[in-house]
Amino acid sequence: MPTPSPHPLQVHVLGALPLRNMSRVWGYLNSFELPVWIRPYGFRLYAYMFGCNLDEIEPSDLTHYASLGDFFYRKLKAGVRPVDNSVLVSRLPCISVAPHHPATRSVQQMVQFSTSEP
DSSP states (O other), rough: OOOOOOOHHHHHHHHOOOOHHHHHHHHHHHHOOOTTTTTHHHHHHHHHHHHHHHHGGGSSGGGGOOHHHHHHTTOOTTSSOOOSOOOOOOOOOOOOTTSSSSGGHHHHHOOOOOSSSO
């Protein structure tokens, strides 16, 4: 089933957003050090909104994460998300290329990865 095209108004609104400035503000907010007393409440709210499992994090004490960025890049407990070694899991680097765009055709010809095991 083909993906429906976005409405022209959606394209206009998204194109008018100051995405670079929004990204900078979000980056600043991620690095902002939160007061210790609010950290557990804020991180639980974030975990609830985005479906994070707080039973998987190491350390489990939410006051150890100084900022939202620290919480976002948290470590997980050993073995909670094992990586399967089956053939379906690729060990190659991932790249994203839009093959239908003319500007990416030369990039596709330049970038090649070896599929042999290291």
